[in-house]
Amino acid sequence: MDAKEAKKQILFAVPIILTNIFYNLIPTVSIMFTGHLGELELASSTLAQSWATVTGYSFMIGLSGALETLCGQGFGAKMYNMLGIYLQASCIVSFIFSIAISLLWWYTEPILILLHQNPNIAKQSAIYMRFLIPGIFAYGILQNILRFFQTQSVVLPIVLFSLLPLLLHIAFTNLLVHHTSLGFQGAALATSLTFWFSVLILVVYVCFAKTFKRTWTGLSFTTFSYVFTNFNLALYSASMLCLEYWAFEILVILAGIMPNSEETTSLIAMCVYTEAIAFMVTYGMSAAARY
Template sequence: MLPNMEEPLVGGKSEKTGGPGESLLVIEVKKQLYLAGPLVVGSLLQNVVQMISVMFVGHLGELDLSSASIATSFAGVTGFSLLAGMSSSLDTLCGQAFGAKQYHLLGIYKQRAILVLTPLSVVVAVIWAYTGQILLFFGQDPEIAMGAGSYIRWMIPALFVYGPLQCHVRFLQTQNIVLPVMLSSGVTALNHILVCWLLVYKLGLGNKGAALANTISYLTNLLILALYIRLSPSCKRTWTGLSMEAFRDILSFLRLAVPSALMVCLEWWSFELLVLFSGFLPNPKLEASVLSISLNTLSLVFRIPSGLGAAISTRVSNELGAGRPEAARLATHVIMVLGLVSSVSVGLAIILVRNLWGYAYSNEKEVVEYIARMMPILAVTFLFDDLQCVLSGIVRGCGFQKIGAYVNLSAYYLVGIPAALYFAFVYHLGGMVLILLMLLYKRMKGSLGAVVKLLPCDHEVMGSSPGNSLLQKCRERLRTIDPKWSDPSLDPAQAGATCTRLPFFIIQKDLS
């Protein structure tokens, strides 16, 4: 039986809402599996679009593969990470609004996010137009730089589709509507294989065709989700049409969106910077190709903890929005166990396919053998990754992105990247040590930092009680936002949870 995602887990009429004899733990496990399963599959299918493009290009030659790899990394650093990061603020805003039954706010927040991302995409498009010259300026191999510049120019239209797509995905996800996201991503992935084949081989566009195929596939996914939101009864409460309210409080929205972007970007950039730096190593074509394939592989399996993180973000934000902090605490305990199981399983799978995986990207024996040596390292780093990703989802659900950004900055850029570059270039240990040192430092520090980030949420929010002085302070803050919160009939636990969740007071007068 599918769980009722809006049924109170605790604090309702009955604490056994899932059926005869079912405990709260079993109910929570069902809810998280219902969310995480489609989210993991959907995240994998969304991520596989660019991976398929790189696979098609890889069979054109080593130079084409290197150019496409560098271009994809540059696109991630300067564009896609920013759009994904800023749209992740909807995890907090839409999730909490849905839990608080302020359904009309979800559509307004989605429109507001798209309004912010569109001009940002214009700025990024200008940067992409000069990618070749930028890479040359920083000393990149001329052939690779020019090839990357050509590839990324054909990918510019994808910018203006990717941002709205991410907003639509999070709009649905925070309502616990996950099956349509998974199905649309599946249709898109299958369609992308056909589109790549037509453009790359049939029409003879080569790597340019693979870049253009990304835009077509992202647009396909966006149109499917937009039609679902417009026509489905499931979104009738949350999508009420275009509203001028979306133009209000843009600056307030940015106060949460910018830390959200930093939290995502600082982690994403650490991956992509390694690929860019690999172009400066001896034999740059081989190093860049292998490192890009390794990081693409890690990015693929990363979709599993990413889906778990999205699920716990939704569960925590929904429960806190409804004023049920103890249910949010239980959800965090369940997700930790699920994360441990997934990390061990995926790590073993990576090791088992290590000698075959390289053939998916290249027919070059040297590339395939190098990738086989990289795979066990990736398996080890994934074990550290799972915990960090799940706890980051809890942070997003609580609205503590600003703290997350500080931790990511210190863990990745003060320790991980400097150590990796020092051993790779000073001791000439090559690309393998880049990924080994960087990712091990990144995962260990990131996981430790995520625990630190969780502490305020765990003690101040999830352990709150109506008589807690913190809740009284939250009620006082909320009165400055809207006089409605002065109503003595308001449940103080709900007021406290809402205030602690929204430290930047994004809701403001929208609650009225």
């Protein structure tokens, strides 16, 4: 074993592992708060979160995969100014798909009923999903910026920039759920607002940090020339990643058609969330190998 190379990969992988765990815990914290409101609220939020992962979050992570190829090639070829252009093109693609996903999320209730979910849970899940809609736009941008960081081996700052939103999210969710009239809906709204806060601090860092003075030179109309290139790569990347996520999240949908769906949906979802956190370890190690 090459000990030097192993150490290098571990030091690169650990920050990515922590970053992904922290970001994954943000929606999970919201669900934990809804669990204190009742079984129906817990089952509805877990089903909504699984539906959001299947139709939105996993797709956004997959779309950002195009930057692994484009930014990786640009950085390796020392075409540093292209990284910022690729980032902007990827954000445009993510924004377009976010609009389509938002329309799908708005009509969550009839879709879940069509999938033979409990009508009461489907109705509450649809309410939860509508408050998650603003967050899907932020989540797409967030994933793109993370790839922008990682392809330049800038991984330590994003640990802090993921931990800070998580800590604020805990306090913010508690405020909206227990100290406002929003209650159940407040947990979903907190998730959306936290994702936007995460994007904001990352954007500020990219614009002002000396680390990116070569790779981020500001907004450019040249970006639009690379949207289609990004679009082609992003679709293939999203397709592969979605199949991986769907294999697990489909279990939550299946749990919804079992007897005592309020209990089974929550139990299966919690198992899937636990598995997802464990998956972040192997994801981080694979990222080290890619970059």
